[in-house]
Amino acid sequence: SQTIHQWPATLVQPVGSPLSLECTVEGTSNPNLYWYRQAAGRGLQLLFYSVGIGQISSEVPQNLSASRPQDRQFILSSKKLLLSDSGFYLCAWNLGLEAFFGQGTRLTVV
Amino acid sequence: RKEVEQDPGPFNVPEGATVAFNCTYSNSASQSFFWYRQDCRKEPKLLMSVYSSGNEDGRFTAQLNRASQYISLLIRDSKLSDSATYLCVVPGNNRKLIWGLGTSLAVNP
Numbered sequence: 001s002q003t004i005h006q007w008p009a010t011l012v013q014p015v016g017s018p019l020s021l022e023c024t025v026e027g028t029s030n031p032n033l034y035w036y037r038q039a040a041g042r043g044l045q046l047l048f049y050s051v052g053i054g055q056i057s058s059e060v061p062q063n064l065s066a067s068r069p070q071d072r073q074f075i076l077s078s079k080k081l082l083l084s085d086s087g088f089y090l091c092a093w094n095l096g097l098e099a100f101f102g103q104g105t106r107l108t109v110v
Numbered sequence: 111r112k113e114v115e116q117d118p119g120p121f122n123v124p125e126g127a128t129v130a131f132n133c134t135y136s137n138s139a140s141q142s143f144f145w146y147r148q149d150c151r152k153e154p155k156l157l158m159s160v161y162s163s164g165n166e167d168g169r170f171t172a173q174l175n176r177a178s179q180y181i182s183l184l185i186r187d188s189k190l191s192d193s194a195t196y197l198c199v200v201p202g203n204n205r206k207l208i209w210g211l212g213t214s215l216a217v218n219p
């Protein structure tokens with residue numbers, strides 16, 4: 001069966017520090033991969049999605065970037081975090097239409 | 111009109127009650143729809159898929175009204191454990207999913 005791993009679960013980072021969140025999927029090949037952010041009390045905002053290695057689509061201009069160095073690995077990065085980057089970051093995958101999520105990373109920028 | 115719209119609630123209901131949420135969508139060409147459940151501070155989890163007129167799974171029933179462009183989620187015999195936020199999702203273009211902001215449900219003893 002397919003599983004998705006996302007880490008770390010929580011993270012507290014100072015403003016201006018770099019960020020790297022990693023997500024890996026097991027049990028499937030060539031999945032579509034997604035990074036979402038959910039601010040407190042808000043809906044899911046799609047940040048990036050990828051349909052294959054090295055293929056990244058960005059949904060909103062922001063302080064973040066994404067990379068897909070391997071088929072089942074998706075990385076969210078920032079060179080310098082802003083206070084507004086705080087939120088709940090979720091990685092997701094799908095092959096069909098239904099999406100399946102990792103457990104999320106709660107990022108607090110202080 | 112927003113692509114996917116939900117009443118944010120909160121819906122406060124007693125245990126055992128029947129409660130229904132609606133979700134309206136703007137793309138009349140949409141063929142499939144999903145309901146996800148999200149517990150506080152957790153990731154969303156797929157609850158039900160709707161590909162035709164509706165779907166039923168135990169106490170949960172999802173129905174599609176194409177003429178009025180909405181889907182509904184009906185929960186019968188509500189349990190305390192049903193307390194969560196229910197998210198409506200409609201596939202968009204280029205493999206993207208369009209998410210509603212969610213409807214909050216609180217089931218009270």
